[in-house]
Amino acid sequence: MSATTIVYVIVQIVAGAIGGNIFAKITQFTLGPLYNSIVGAVGGAIGGYIFLSLGPEMTGGLAAGSFFLQAAIGAASGAIVTVFASLFMHPIDY
Numbered sequence: 001m002s003a004t005t006i007v008y009v010i011v012q013i014v015a016g017a018i019g020g021n022i023f024a025k026i027t028q029f030t031l032g033p034l035y036n037s038i039v040g041a042v043g044g045a046i047g048g049y050i051f052l053s054l055g056p057e058m059t060g061g062l063a064a065g066s067f068f069l070q071a072a073i074g075a076a077s078g079a080i081v082t083v084f085a086s087l088f089m090h091p092i093d094y
Contacts, residue, residue: 016044016078040078047077
């Protein structure tokens with residue numbers, strides 16, 4: 001792996017943990033702070049891996065715009081995986 005890819009993976013993991021915690025704070029889908037961070041980080045890594053596998057033309061170089069795009073992808077996928085994990089652990093009864 002190149003140094004750029006390693007930096008992007010780290011950014012996506014951290015952004016996933018932050019995204020999972022922020023989304024859990026503003027909604028009812030929470031697992032607790034520690035599990036929100038863990039599940040969000042895993043979601044950020046998975047979402048980032050999927051995005052990085054689309055090809056090098058999607059990632060660009062190590063520019064500021066590409067850096068923020070990677071952070072946004074990690075945060076969004078971390079929030080999505082946190083919601084699904086929360087729904088799995090605590091189903092909504094209607």
